[in-house]
Amino acid sequence: MHRVVHILRRTLDGIRRRPWLHLLSVVTLAAAFTSFAATYTAALNLDNLVARWVGTAELTVYLRQDATADDLIRLAEAVSSTEGVARVEPVTPTLAREGFAEGLGSHGELARGLPEAAFPASLEVHLTERLSRDQRGRNDLAARLAEVEMVGDVEAYDGWFERLSAISLVGRLSAWGLGLVALVVAMLVVAASVRAGVSSRRREIEVLRFVGATDRYVRLPFMLEGALEAALAMGIALIVLQLGIGWFEGFAVDVLPLLGAESIARPGGMTLLVLLLGGAAAGIFGSRLSLRRLEEV
């Protein structure tokens, strides 16, 4: 137990003796980790948006401007009985205008001031799971619906969903790529910090060896220093992230409803814990990497 106390004391003593070096390391690491955390959060939110949009109507059938309410009802009944269609939601011009106004949030009154004629009646067509996965089948259905006399246009959103999915994938890959870079940066920065620490404490290490300290006793304080540095940097990064999200939400309060979101998604508690421990682990690896190459340690 006393040895544990001594090792912890040596660790803190090492940090106290070179505060500016450790501060520089922590700031550098925090910048790298913040970049990763921000990209990860952006990718997370992009994923959520794409999932939300993909989960909405998969076909929108716009009726002609001169279509009547009866036309809307008849078309809805006909489409409902079509193979591959799970359900149909008729949207009158009034409902369309109201839906648009809600999407504008605090600026909704602007939409409500527009004439109903600006909003064509439409059908939100939800497909069965089988047809949802069948791009050709969806396109065939869209083409057939487009030929119906009272239909003005059919939107299948295929191009949009594919682009969004691709962007989402790029976002995820970027986040993990940045994560890897941040990890490597952490290990290198900590390794350099430990090397500097060993260099400044050569005499002390020499004397410890002379009086019977084992390799573990000599090395552990340096490894703990590295772990503390990296964990602290990750903690700072996560705090900066939370503050940044809060600040960004203030700017984006009017835009989020248009995107179908109420707030910006934050990494969950377990994710935060994993990131914190991951930071500490990177610090330990960096220290170990440095200590293995230093014969005197």
Place this chain on the structure above:
Amino acid sequence: MTSSRTRGIEVDSRLPIVRLLRVSRFYRPDRPALFDLSLDVHPGEVLYVAGASGAGKSTLLRLLHLTETPDTGTILFGGHDVTSLKRSAVAFMRRSMGMIFQDFRLVDDLSVTANVGLPLEIAGLGGREITRRSEAMLERVGLSGRGDELAGGLSGGEQQRVAIARALVGRPSLVLADEPTGNLDAYSADLVLDLLESVASAGSTVVLATHDRLLMSARPQRTVALDRGRLVGASPTESRRRRRHREATADDRRIENTG
């Protein structure tokens, strides 16, 4: 010592505490630092290792401290072969030893008490016990009340006394001193030697390397002389102290390090 993780040097008054058998150490093939050296060191004695610069005195002490291994020959501690110990075992063996260097080897930016207490920290003692024993040792070396000062701010003689206190605070079985009075004035040198002799009287064994003939003549102890790595003389074969110790001690005595 029954395992590589021994915590001490077992002392049996019937056996040499250290025995070197035909030990050689080469830094260059054509010039041995030590050559075919056989030597016994007895419990409780003060052994002077004499010789000019380059004679091999420091090399001998480094071998005894297990800092280096011999190229040939065997080193026995308490009858056990320590020639090829694992690194971790060497660490444990060193806890039974105290090492004093000519250049002190203190940690300048640590306090005097912290320097002295390092062996006790390694041995796993608590903070209060370390402080108590360190301060007691500082009092013994005449540095009472100086514990909070930084070691780097002391004079040469004071630093050497701190180094001695560090070497002795763990109650080592074996004390190795490499020119401990080399950088000291006569008064401080006397103080240091008095202290080492008192430590030997208490049961520790002291091996002291020196080239100071005046010192050796003023304090007659068993002496071995080295010249270009070879043993060229020894006198007397057994010190008076050693003979008294041997005759007075009838039973085995085990001195263990507190680690």
